[in-house]
Amino acid sequence: MLTAEIRSRFLDHFAARGHTVVPSAPLPTPDPTLLFVNAGMVPFKPYLTGEAPAPWPRATSVQKCVRTLDIEEVGRTTRHGSFFQMNGNFSFGDYFKEEAIALAWELSTTPTADGGYGLDPGRIWVTVHHTDEESAALWRRTAGLPEARIVRRGDEDNFWSMGVPGPCGPCSEMFYDRGPAFGAGGGPEADEDRFMEFWNLVFMQYERGEGPGKSGYPLLGELPRRNIDTGMGLERMATLLQNADNLYETDETRPVLDRAAALAGLTYGRDPEADIRLRVVADHVRTALMLLADGTAPANEGRGYVLRRILRRAVRAMRLLGHEDPALPELLPVARDRMAPGHPEVAGEFARISQQAYAEEDAFRSTLKQGTTVLDTAISHIRAEGGRSLPGESAFLLHDTYGFPLDLTLEMAAEQGVEVDREGFTALMTAQRERARADARARKSGSAGATALTGAYRTVLDAHGPTDWRAHDTLSTDSTVQAVLGADGPLPVAGEGGIVTVVLDRTPFYAESGGQESDAGHLTAASAEAEVLDVQRPLPGLVVHRVRVTAGELAPGDTVRAAVDPEWRLGARQAHSGTHVLHAALRQVLGPAALQSGSYNRPGHLRLDFPWRGPLGTATRAAIEQTAARALRGDLPVGVRWMPLTEARELGALALFGETYGERVRVVEIGGAWSRELCGGTHVEHAAQIGVIALTGESSVGAGTRRLEAAVGIEGFGYLARERDLVAQLCEQLQAPSAELPDRVAALLERLKAADRQTAALRERATLARAADLAAGAADVHGISTVTATVTADGEPGTDARALAAATRDRLPARRPGVIAIGTVAGSRATLVLSVNEAARQAGHSASALVKLLLEGKGGGTDGTAQGGGITPDRLTAVLHDLPHALTRD
Known part of the structure; x- marks a missing residue:
């Protein structure tokens, strides 16, 4: 059974049983705790948590989801992908455990000829929370499951919450025994490869308090309305019904994998390491297609960075498989054709999708060259210093800045006989992940009501209901102040000069959204005035105004005239x-x-x-x-x-x-x-x-x-x-009509370029002349031809210190060691350039070492040329005088 049919059977089953079919929400989500929808319940979260009334008593959907927390594990395990589709049925205070269990069992076991999935009832196992005897009894009564195939588990596996105070409850998971070929017997406790989870039924019936994420928090009591949230993995069910070994081999993914293998000249199933990379390609190409279809564009932060990383991992994997040419033009159309039956938007938007994807691949191929150059340079320095290990900091730089995964760095370093400090790299990666997780936890707790202001918003919404929003109808309303909020919550009054948040019962102000900035205007009360600075929607249905009180005092209960600035x-x-x-x-x-x-x-x-x-x-x-x-x-x-x-x-x-x-x-x-x-x-x-x-x-x-x-x-x-005025001024200055301005300006630019070329030639001749004089006057210091000079950075010919040092060095006798030190003075600051010839280097002298010696550790460069600065002109004079002594210590 194809994935598209599995999807349609699910929706048809629940639609026929009174559920409203809700289209999938886009992957990018407005939820501030998430970058992408990562579970089927996310679009229904306001209804499940009670933030907003549900539009329907029961609903069903097939929701697109993306999870990338452990993206490096994609392809290594056979049950998880970065993109997946979650079939769900939801009850908002309507039915509960008994009907949810019956509906899931019915669809799973009804023969395919009658619209079901036709799973063998004798191979289905379930898990329940160890305290949930009601669910265990329902499975025995409704499904006829024997006690031996009902497994009891603890909070970690079978109790659900969002990780913060709010709704929670036990859950029951359905597993299917795929047979001895997939692992040991004994149920889900023994082997979850053989016993594959395919459906999770969450029974939201309690409210939890503060505490750790999975367990140890108090249950505050029963919810006033019990809800059902279920999730059936579409790819998991396709794996079962198509007798596939894993989700990468189902009908929506396997064709991409096969095309990647053909491009690389490989056969899937022969090389475990190559198979992992092929699965990465198949997964990531499909994920990128769906993210691009929903409007995410490659970028250096947020959602765009996730997409960029996924695309680059796919391209890198193809390179590691031996395919050097652009891969996405070959792979993305295959993913489009497989996903279009369930997601027609990928076909309708493919011109845009492919353009963005191919541009990203082209850019990354260029970046890959730059990263390779960085790696080669680092390895050259390591070899020159007699080392054989690339520091973890260098490997992390390649990963973080150039998008090189560790396996690519390892491979390229090994080709040149260099090891990589994997422990150092891992430590830096672990620190980065911890920072990301800490940020995610902070965002999650912050949006879940931990801040007083968020709690105050909810209190106002619960007490007064949604804001009567009239921005489309009028520019002014007579309104009542429902709340005045400071940084820490409600205020009894806001005085003159105070900046506070005001909630009105009705408002004409447009709240920022859809790319449009919020309105400006004023609130006028009998004895107060306030300037509206910003207008937002912190919760669905609630509009709040950030205001500055310009006169009098503003308090809850005041009647105000809310007026939008008409010009604004x-x-x-x-x-x-x-x-x-x-x-x-x-x-x-x-x-x-x-x-x-x-x-x-x-x-x-x-x-x-x-x-x-x-x-x-x-x-x-x-x-x-x-x-x-x-x-x-x-x-x-x-x-x-x-x-x-x-x-x-x-x-x-x-x-x-x-x-x-x-x-x-x-x-x-x-x-x-x-x-x-x-x-x-x-x-x-x-x-x-x-x-x-x-x-x-x-x-x-x-x-x-x-x-x-x-x-x-x-x-x-x-x-x-x-x-127009600028063009008129140019016409007047150049004494030319506007139509001739481009030619006149082009002629002026050419004259300037010619003058620059002439100036550069003069400077070069002057530099060469001075270099000849300096070389002729070289002093002998312990058998070394030594030159010191000072130039002023005034733009005159001959003042380019590096060029002068190089030209002087080239005019010294080639077989005799030579050292040239040129100081540059610019106002109260000075710099030093030092150059040594090949004979001096063979004698053991290094320009970099000499600069650091003369400048007490500052500066650096190569053995041939080095530079340092941050000194005064007086200090420069002393440094040049000290050069002969430094040569004896170098």
């Missing part, structure tokens, strides 16, 4: 609509691959990020700007419609990455289908109200990602006026 809102609307127009123009000129991956807009300014390889060029930018201008000149109508998410997708509305959408979405159209996007921002009524969109810059913000910036509205007209 107008500018914000122009900028946000301008972003939509520029996005549509960009796609019209460059094609559908140029899909917005990030944006920011505020009054008068917008920026838009999109995947693209290389600069756009003047002509392309002009075409984009002109396409946008035509939309403004045509005064395209701007319309807003609410509709189900499925209908919006059928219409072709663009769902932008990093945003979270509900079942009903707001679609903003400019000129109908010309621009149609899901958006919650504020907009103009007609395109002409934007005024003007003037591109002000284009830049790179990472490999394969470009950024356009533009001035909008009155600020856009101001930008164009300044550009």
